[in-house]
Amino acid sequence: MGVAVAETTFAGVVRDALADEMRRDPTVWVLGEDVRYGGIFGQYRGLAAEFGPDRVVDTPISEATIMGAGLGAALVGTRPVIEMRIADFAMPAMDELVNQIAKVRYMFGGQARARLVVRMPHGLLASSAAQHSQIVESWMANLPGVVVAVPATAADAAGLLRSAIRSDDPVLLFEPKAFFGRPAAPASDEPIPFGRARRAREGRDVTVVTWAQALDPALAGAELASAEGTQAEILDLRTLWPWDEEAVAASVARTGRLVVVEEGVTVAGFGAEIVARMAERSGPALRSVARLGAPRIPVPFAPELEAAVRVSPERVAAAIRAAAAR
């Protein structure tokens, strides 16, 4: 593991994990804008000095070619980490991601593997407005061929990054922009497997399923509800595809009540998939369901307007209370 400090930041923890993987496997390399500088969140800081310009490659602002070149490099046997800066900037690279990366293995009858990681920091961050705030992991969960990872903590981001780099699947790693600067303890060296939820809070009354930056209001909302005597169990999915359906089903079997809290638009969002699967599996044992997330509007700029797309702890607490009352 990296530097021996008791406390660092989220960005530092994932940086250390990446550096460790790059030491472990000389075919792992990074390409993207401003990575030699350290990345806009500091998540690559110091890597250029250790690994040099051939493995930490600053690129032009050519998102399509950053993404497509990552694929080409994977097809000849390297394991690139493709830096997209923020998820919104992957939009100019959708052909390379959707038409190429997600499909090469299948289209070519298993001849190819896209062993690569696409890092796409996402989520609401201080009035970044409509083109710098998007939450698109639900689209990607609809795309066959990719793993969709949505960690909320530094330890999970580090462990999932390790799994992503070692995976033979293309992995889309959505890291929470607003959390990169948070203090964090050094993470374990162990990769975290895809498809295992983490219990972020124990509770017997209501099951709350969440991921990524929505973990914050989910936890705060559960504390508000707890003060009134309702105990919510919180499952942080950590990956949307594959997702830990069994853990959610087991919790719902105990509570009979399901609240999904996501940061993205609820319409056709992944919360809808979770609720639908639980309805299919649980039948009448599922006494209540609720989905919290953003309305189907672009993310507005003014803080007073941006509040319209944020899920507040109060809304979460109200949903937990309402679920418990049914």
Next chain:
Amino acid sequence: MTSHHTNAALLALRRGMGRIRAFETVALAAHRAKEFAGYLHVSIGQEAVPTGICAHLGPEDRLTSTHRGHGHALAKGADAYGMMAELYGRADGACGGKGGSMHIADFSVGMLGANGIVAGGIPIACGAAQGLRLLGSPAIVACFFGDGAINRGPFMEGLNWAALYRLPILFVCEANTFAAFTKADDTTAGPGALARAESCGIPGVAVDGSDVEAVDAAAGDLVRAIRAGSGPRLLLASTYRWEGHTSTDLAAYRSASEVEAGRGRDPLARLDATLAARGVPADALRRMDEEDLAEMTDARDRSREAEPPPLRSAFSDVQDAGAPEVPSWA
């Protein structure tokens, strides 16, 4: 031009072109007879380009292709039966019937895939070259695209990228005159591919793409420069697409006289004339054509008889983590 090729070298080029012509002639007739589904984009008339280029590539070199890629695949060494069976959507196909004509690939010979998206192979070629360099490989990448592709963003991005990192890539603009149904020149401003490459500092050469000797000679020079570490190069090869955009496109947007003139630039007939002047008997060429036709007809016949893929194979090779469940009906 004065040819520096031996008769044996010319006959090898003739064979390469003849196999592509035979493959596509057989495939086109079969598709028009509705023997298999989907689209078919043939490159009849353009055979000199992949043949002349791939004469300078080894098995370790890589190639990215287009939606009109049968010639690229055959010239790189892909198995003709595997390709034909793929057109027929058979289990024996190069991609197990999951890709079809637009997604033929043969990684065993460095053919990194046809591509259903115009210019889609260009960023992939850039990364392949970058990855090979990281691995310490001396291999190079040939990146094929058409004259319609030069108006897509990835073309300019890719030129800049390849020049910036001095990547070992031969960009091959196979200018078959058409961007789907429209003349490529009618939708292109400025002088085109060569000038765009030169604007990024990439030297380029224009050749008559129906003259396989010229393509071969130019490719030889460019590939030597690339292997010597001089960075990317671009070859602009002008050809004429004999058929429509797809097998069902009657190409009513062009005149009979234009098509006649285009077909007059037949790369095979042109080389045959050279060979005849060198005293190669016409019988030898006819025999070669008969053998090629027999090979491809046999590939077709075997493909007709081959098994379709089992339904459950539709669920394989999607991904390892979160792989789809195979439903009970499959």
